[in-house]
Structures are given as C-alpha cells and as structure tokens.
Amino acid sequence: MVVATWNVNSIKVRKEQVLEFLKEVGPDLLALQETKVKTEDFPFKPYQEIGYHVVHSGGKGRNGVALLSKVAPKIIKRGFENTSEPESFPDAEERLIGIEVEGFGFASLWVFSVYIPNGGQPESDYYYYKLSFFWQLKEFFEKTFSPEDPIILMGDFNVAPEDKDVFAPGLLEGHICFTEKERRAFFDLLSFGFYDTLREKYPDARGVFTWWDYQFGAFKKNQGMRLDHILITRPLLEKLGDVYVEKSFRTKPKPSDHAPLIAKFLV
C-alpha cells in the first residue's frame, strides 16, 4: 500500500500534475489540500478514467480537501462529527474529509485528508482559531475512534514540529507555523495515538521539507519547512516501509509551493 499527501494550491492549475503523479507513483490513496474549488467544479473525470474513486469537500476559491482511492469508499465523513462545538468551525467541511475502505489486510481502514488553518499572525484571532482547530480535531478522533483502529491522518498541518523541521530555527522562532503553541498543539494531537511516519523512519534527519516559499529562491537553497505529515495509528506502524518527499514535483513549471509526501506500507 502506497499513500501520499499533497497540498496542490489549486487543483485547476495543478490538474495535469496530479494526473502525472498518479501515473508515475500510482498511490493507492492520495490526499489533496487547497483544491480551491467548489465540489461541482472539481475535475473528477481524468482521475476516474485511470481508475480512482474521488471524494471532495470544498468551497469557492479557498481551502478544499479531496481523497483519491483505488478502492471504493464505504463511508465518507466531512468535517467534525460528535464534537463539543462544531458550530465554532464553519469551514471544517472544507478542511477535513475521511473515507472508510476495506483492503490492504484491514476490514476497516479510515483515511483522512486535512488542511489545518494557516493561522495568520501569531496571537491573532485566526491564530487561536488554528489552535482550537487542532483541539477539536483531537476531540473528533477521541469521540469517534480508538487508537487501536487503523487510521491514516494526512495533510497540511501548517506546523513544523521541531527545530530540525525548518531551515533556520533561530530565524523562524515565533514565525507562524513554528511557534511554541502550534508545536504543542501538534504534539497534543499525536497524543491521541498517532505516529509521525517521517520521524518514525528518520528520527534525526535534517533538511527534509515539504514546503518552500515561492519567494527568495527558497527551493533552490532548500530553505523550507516540514508542514505536511502522514500520521498513523499503531496497527499501521508495524507495517510502515519508507517515507519520503517527492521533490521532483517542486521543480516542474508552475509547481505548487508544497511537494508530495509519500509513505509505503508492507501490505
């Protein structure tokens, strides 16, 4: 089983690149974020034609999450369910989508694509919305699942968890996506029972990033951040193979500012 996550920064602009990725890498499951389209405008057809089931949840011009799967989804979930204050997260349906599939040795495997809010300026209202989104997401998993359930939660978390996840920790301290509160919120989510696949395989690796600013020649200098993550529960951990960033898609003409992150499992 091969799974991948990719913030495409507009599916309209990246439609062909996603098709190319599916043909080259052939993931069983692909999570997309920032599709930036209403569901009726999502280009389902090219992906369905090469054998993928596609579910999408999004709004006009911003946000938007999708899952592409070789296996047909049994159940689809959009946004938060069973949480204490779902009305406080009006855009949750554009930021979280999940499917239940059967296969890869699992009677029930849940797969989620998530796009955590960026947060704007640290300490702003939007920043606290981002932190609350993390807490609500954890509560969603606590109320809906057990850490013994096979779950893959992947997407753009807009947090670089540790110093080794950014190119210049001193320079970026206090910068959005790298503040202490955001990093705590990320690890609090992990405490549900999630494992960060990249760190399980490469605990000490430096310079492994998934996002590079479009400005300042950042990609060329590998001045990036590790903001995209594939999280898994324990039943999947023992089957984890390699995890890597497919940087080639950041070098193509008109790239997304994020590169795909891929995890392979021995099932």
Next chain:
DNA sequence: ATGACTGTCTTTGACAGA
C-alpha cells in the same frame, strides 16, 4: 544584475498563503 511569488475573486488591486 546568477534574482524577481502565486493563487483567488469582491478581478486590473487586495488578500491570503506560510
């Protein structure tokens, strides 16, 4: 000159992204 950002819509500038 060895760098220059890229999407979207309320579109020809503002704004969000990170």
